[in-house]
Amino acid sequence: xxxxxxxxxxxxxxIHRWNPRLKLIGLTTLIFAxxxxxxxxxxxxxxxxxxxxxxxxxxxxxxxxxxxHYPGYLLLGIVALLPWLLGETVLWQWGFLSLRLExxxxxxLIASRFLCILTLALVLLGTMPFLTTVKAMRSLGLPxxxxxxxxxxxxxxxEVTDNLTTMRRAMKLRGxxxxxxxxxxxxxxxxxxxxxxxxxxxxxxxxASLTGxxxxxxxxxxxHIYKAMRLRGYGRSPSPQFNAxxxxxxxxxxxxxxxxxxxxxxxxxxxxxxxAKWLL
Amino acid sequence: xxxxDGILPAQVCAAGYxxxxxxxxxxxxxxxxxxxxxxxIPKAALLTATFFVASSIHIPVPPVSVHLVxxxxxxxxxxxxxxxxxxxxxxxxxxxxxHGGLTTLGVDxxxxxxxxxxxxxxxxxxxxxxxxxxxxxxxxxxxxxxxxVGLGLAAVIFMTLIITTLPPGLDAATEKSAxxxxxLAHVPLAVLEGAFTAMLVLFxxxxxxxxxxxxxxxxxxxxxxxxxxxxxxx
Numbered sequence: 001x002x003x004x005x006x007x008x009x010x011x012x013x014x015i016h017r018w019n020p021r022l023k024l025i026g027l028t029t030l031i032f033a034x035x036x037x038x039x040x041x042x043x044x045x046x047x048x049x050x051x052x053x054x055x056x057x058x059x060x061x062x063x064x065x066x067x068x069h070y071p072g073y074l075l076l077g078i079v080a081l082l083p084w085l086l087g088e089t090v091l092w093q094w095g096f097l098s099l100r101l102e103x104x105x106x107x108x109l110i111a112s113r114f115l116c117i118l119t120l121a122l123v124l125l126g127t128m129p130f131l132t133t134v135k136a137m138r139s140l141g142l143p144x145x146x147x148x149x150x151x152x153x154x155x156x157x158x159e160v161t162d163n164l165t166t167m168r169r170a171m172k173l174r175g176x177x178x179x180x181x182x183x184x185x186x187x188x189x190x191x192x193x194x195x196x197x198x199x200x201x202x203x204x205x206x207x208a209s210l211t212g213x214x215x216x217x218x219x220x221x222x223x224h225i226y227k228a229m230r231l232r233g234y235g236r237s238p239s240p241q242f243n244a245x246x247x248x249x250x251x252x253x254x255x256x257x258x259x260x261x262x263x264x265x266x267x268x269x270x271x272x273x274x275x276a277k278w279l280l
Numbered sequence: 281x282x283x284x285d286g287i288l289p290a291q292v293c294a295a296g297y298x299x300x301x302x303x304x305x306x307x308x309x310x311x312x313x314x315x316x317x318x319x320x321i322p323k324a325a326l327l328t329a330t331f332f333v334a335s336s337i338h339i340p341v342p343p344v345s346v347h348l349v350x351x352x353x354x355x356x357x358x359x360x361x362x363x364x365x366x367x368x369x370x371x372x373x374x375x376x377x378x379h380g381g382l383t384t385l386g387v388d389x390x391x392x393x394x395x396x397x398x399x400x401x402x403x404x405x406x407x408x409x410x411x412x413x414x415x416x417x418x419x420x421x422x423x424x425x426x427x428x429v430g431l432g433l434a435a436v437i438f439m440t441l442i443i444t445t446l447p448p449g450l451d452a453a454t455e456k457s458a459x460x461x462x463x464l465a466h467v468p469l470a471v472l473e474g475a476f477t478a479m480l481v482l483f484x485x486x487x488x489x490x491x492x493x494x495x496x497x498x499x500x501x502x503x504x505x506x507x508x509x510x511x512x513x514x
Contacts (some may be wrong), residue, residue, distance in 0.1 A: 005375055028382075030440050035383040036290035071284055071378035078287075085454065114286030114381075121285075121382050143308055145317060151366050152325030153332075160326070160333045202341065204472075208479035211334055211348075215480075216488045218326050226322035234318065280493065 005122075009129045011057035020136035026266035027053075027124040033270035034116050039106050041278045042273060043112035049269055050116040057123045067122055068115075082107045130154055150227075160218050166219075167210060174214045176206060223250055246248040281349060281438050282373065282388050285381030288445050291404045296387030303363055303394060308382055310360040323491075324361035329352055333368040335379070339472065346469060352430020353477045355396030356403035356423060357484075361391070362396040387441065397434035399426040404494065419492070421483050427477025432470035497501060 009016070015023070034046055054064070087102025111172075125133055131151070138147045255263075302383075328439045333349055338347050347442035355362040367389045380388050395449040413421075439462045484491045 031285075031382060032290065032293075035285065035293055038289070067378055069378075074284055110286050112286075115286060117285035117376060117381065117383060123376060144313060145308055145321070146304075146364055146368070148318075148321055149325045149328065149364055150371070153320065153328040153365075153368050153372065156326050156329035157332060157376075160329045164333055164336070204476060205479060207337060207339055207477055208483055211337060211476075212480050212483035212487065213332075214334070215327070215491070216331055216483070217329060219323065219488065219491060222322040222326040 002007075004219060005125050006124055006128065006130045006133075008059050008063060009132075010115060011058050011127075013056060013127065014262070015053065015057040017258075018127075018262055019255040020132050021139055022255055022259045023128070024136050024140065024264040025261045026270075029119055030266055030270045030273075031117050031120050032118070033273040034113055036277055037113055038111070040109050040112075041280050042276050043109060045276075046116050046273065047112055048120045052095050053123050054119055058098050059123065059126055063126065063175055064119060064122060071085060071114070071118065073116060077108070079107050101169065120242065132202060152222075155225075156218065156222065159221055163217050164214055171206075171210065177272065184279075281392075281434060282380035282389075283372065283384045283441065285383050288384055288387060288441070290383075292445050293387060294442070296390055297386065298386070299390040300367065300386040300393065301492035303390065303397070304367060306358045307397070308459045311364075320358070320361050324358055324365045328365040328372075329356055331365065332372050335373070344424065346472065348476060349392065349431050349434065349473060350477075351392040351396040351434060352399040352427035352473060353423075353480055354401030355430055356426040356477065356481065358396075359400050360397070360495070362400060363393040366396055368391040392430075392434045392442070395430045395437075396403040398433065402426045402429050404480045407494075411505070416482065418486065420482050424474040424478035424483030426474075428470045430473030430477075431473040435466035435470065436463060439466070465503075469500070472477045477495070 018026075034050075037046060045151070083099050083103035084097055084104055085100075085103060087100035087103040090098045091101055091104070092099040108200075128136075134142075134150050137150075138144065191216050311320065314320070331354055334350055337348050351362070351366060354365055358365055366383070369381075370380050370385055370388045374382055374385060374388075394483070403422045403426040405425070406418045409418035409421060412418075443458055443462075481492065
């Protein structure tokens with residue numbers, strides 16, 4: 001899985017050029033307006049608006065497809081279950097199975113909300129570098145401790161993933177988890193039986209050692225990085241003589257007329273969806 | 281055990297943020313009262329990343345496999361840093377792999393973060409336990425309980441939220457049996473998470489005991505408050 005959420009941040013589009021702070025305010029409001037939708041009638045305009053934003057962002061469709069891969073399974077589960085469990089109006093019956101109208105409506109609403117919110121979140125975070133996103137959040141009031149932790153965690157994601165891949169490969173090369181599930185006694189017979197729904201304690205211990213080693217290996221790297229950061233002045237308040245501009249994040253870029261128009265348009269759309277909820 | 285976007289009504293999502301915000305504020309206040317709040321950031325950031333990555337480690341429970349949540353472990357190791365760590369970890373899981381959601385971030389964070397803080401309080405029992413039993417047993421037992429409380433409580437909140445906020449129309453009896461059934465199904469998972477957390481705690485105790493140091497514990501003011509180990513060092 002590609003962990004880079006901002007791999008297409010270098011593209012050029014109307015959404016890419018949008019001021020990060022205003023983009024964050026506009027699209028987050030729209031996401032929450034979508035979350036408040038409770039009627040299937042609003043689903044079609046919701047999908048159209050989302051499609052419009054995605055088209056404006058110039059993001060490739062494969063980006064969305066990749067990101068939908070994992071949550072798609074969950075969606076599939078909901079689609080497969082709810083129409084058979086929810087409601088009283090039976091549309092079709094086969095034995096004890098009854099397809100119900102209310103269940104189908106609920107599935108349509110949940111699936112459309114889910115897809116629209118996920119797509120808008122990708123448009124929001126995929127059209128600017130992650131650092132810019134965190135800076136925009138910081139300028140909107142995100143506490144500095146949370147901002148620092150977010151940036152460092154994002155940096156460590158790659159380290160920890162690489163470490164885990166290396167360690168798993170090393171374990172595989174040494175024969176762990178490859179047909180050694182049964183420990184054989186000298187006579188060649190299996191000495192331990194495995195029962196359904198009971199985890200093997202040796203396997204559990206092996207995985208605990210893998211996870212523990214992953215923590216420790218990454219922790220030591222984190223300590224080195226932290227010491228390097230301290231040496232460069234992290235955690236100290238800048239002295240008045242020192243040019244603070246070197247340590248503090250630069251002020252967010254000023255918004256243009258185009259940014260403000262886009263924000264007002266997005267907020268107006270969000271307001272329409274919230275009003276539609278009351279009217280329909 | 282992450283609630284995705286689009287499942288919960290907007291009011292519940294808003295309530296999730298309304299609960300998560302004061303808990304985050306309280307955690308940050310506790311952190312900022314530390315002599316140097318930045319000291320714990322690398323460890324917390326690293327564990328946040330590991331919390332994200334460790335969800336890809338699957339434990340085989342024949343014929344299926346389950347993945348770890350590790351919120352109890354985060355609580356045990358990080359103390360009050362656990363809530364912001366879980367908040368950030370869930371944010372990454374939502375935006376990078378679509379596991380969870382942005383609108384449900386508050387609900388998910390409250391669901392996993394509050395049990396993590398409780399798990400931390402449970403893990404602190406190892407200090408009184410160490411006075412009665414040996415240190416290894418005390419750490420293992422406290423780790424087991426912390427892991428079990430972390431996942432068990434989160435699972436109960438998750439199930440209650442999902443079942444009670446499903447669109448109306450679900451038969452009341454089905455709803456009730458679903459809550460009981462799913463809760464019971466999570467009991468062995470909570471025990472498994474507890475056992476795994478205990479194994480990890482014992483591994484850290486053996487290899488890197490500084491990871492288990494309790495930075496939030498008040499410094500003993502009297503000689504009688506010292507633990508046996510501290511007294512020996514003095």
